[in-house]
Amino acid sequence: MRLLKCPKCGEMFSDTYKTCPFCQEDEELHSGKPVKTGGRRVGGAKARPKVGGGVVVACLVLVLGLVACTIFGSQFTELFTGGKTDTPVQALTLSQRNADLTVGSTVKLTASGGESIVSFSSNNEAVATVSADGTVKAVGEGNAVVTAKAGDLTASCSVAVKGTEQTKEPEDLSIYSVYGESVVTDVTIELGSPAPMKVQGTESAVTWSIADTSIATVDSSGMVTGVAVGETTLTATVDGQTLTCTIRIR
Numbered sequence: 001m002r003l004l005k006c007p008k009c010g011e012m013f014s015d016t017y018k019t020c021p022f023c024q025e026d027e028e029l030h031s032g033k034p035v036k037t038g039g040r041r042v043g044g045a046k047a048r049p050k051v052g053g054g055v056v057v058a059c060l061v062l063v064l065g066l067v068a069c070t071i072f073g074s075q076f077t078e079l080f081t082g083g084k085t086d087t088p089v090q091a092l093t094l095s096q097r098n099a100d101l102t103v104g105s106t107v108k109l110t111a112s113g114g115e116s117i118v119s120f121s122s123n124n125e126a127v128a129t130v131s132a133d134g135t136v137k138a139v140g141e142g143n144a145v146v147t148a149k150a151g152d153l154t155a156s157c158s159v160a161v162k163g164t165e166q167t168k169e170p171e172d173l174s175i176y177s178v179y180g181e182s183v184v185t186d187v188t189i190e191l192g193s194p195a196p197m198k199v200q201g202t203e204s205a206v207t208w209s210i211a212d213t214s215i216a217t218v219d220s221s222g223m224v225t226g227v228a229v230g231e232t233t234l235t236a237t238v239d240g241q242t243l244t245c246t247i248r249i250r
Contacts, residue, residue: 090114092153099159101128101138109134109157114150122146128159173201175236175245188248189216189226197222199236199243207237216247 003012006020013020095110111118111134120130124144130136136146138161147156175197177187189195197218199206208218212232218224224234226249236243 090153092118092148092150092155094148094155094157097157099136099157101136101159101161102164103138103140103161104164106135106137109136109146109148111148111150111155113155114148114153116151116153118148118150120146120148122159127161173199173238173241173243175199175234175243185244186246186248187224188250189224191226191229191249194223194225197224197234197236197245199238202239204238209235209237210247211235215249 002015004015005012006023009020009023009026011020011022013022090113092114093112095112096107099107099109101107109120109130118134120132120134122128122130122136122144123146124142125139127140127142127144128136128138128146130146134148136157136159138159141161141163144159144161145156146159147154175185177195177197187195187197197208199222206222208220208222210216210218210224210232211234212230213227215228215230215232216224216226216234218234222236224247229249231246231248234245234247236245
């Protein structure tokens with residue numbers, strides 16, 4: 001037995017066949033007749049494969065699956081993950097992380113990033129206190145940490161407080177007449193006659209002023225001079241205090 005090559009389809013077949021069994025098989029398939037030959041191709045590429053119903057069904061299932069994933073994807077995710085999804089972890093931040101204050105001064109901290117109501121607290125209220133709106137007040141020298149909390153999130157600000165210079169308590173000051181060398185709150189001056197005035201209890205420079213310069217005038221040294229008969233007010237400003245004296249011109 002030897003193999004022959006069909007000049008039409010190019011398939012190899014046994015010389016026991018009178019004609020190419022592969023070509024005959026194709027003709028029977030196209031004619032709709034029952035296939036009688038049982039030729040098997042051994043190398044040709046001209047076979048016409050039949051598309052079975054199973055392939056069509058598989059394609060339909062694939063298409064339907066894609067459509068379902070597109071429409072119900074989020075529900076499928078919740079089903080397989082138990083409704084838990086990974087979300088970015090939020091961070092709570094404060095408007096500043098450090099604050100240098102002096103006793104009596106304040107600073108307001110603003111929190112951002114938390115979805116819950118923010119609460120504030122101080123770990124050393126002898127140094128710094130904090131109100132519900134985040135206003136920090138320095139009350140004593142030292143260090144404190146103010147913490148903002150929103151749910152499970154926290155943020156902190158380090159507060160350093162320094163003392164202030166002690167201010168000198170103001171002394172009891174008063175205006176007095178140099179001529180009389182006595183404290184006065186009401187003085188009468190002759191028209192045209194000068195009257196020097198001083199402030200008792202301080203060595204600081206005094207600023208003098210007269211309410212009505214048409215009645216009397218005063219120079220930088222405190223010298224009051226009557227201009228016209230009448231009454232006005234003399235004012236002395238010194239060491240943060242304001243003193244007054246009634247001036248009568250006759």
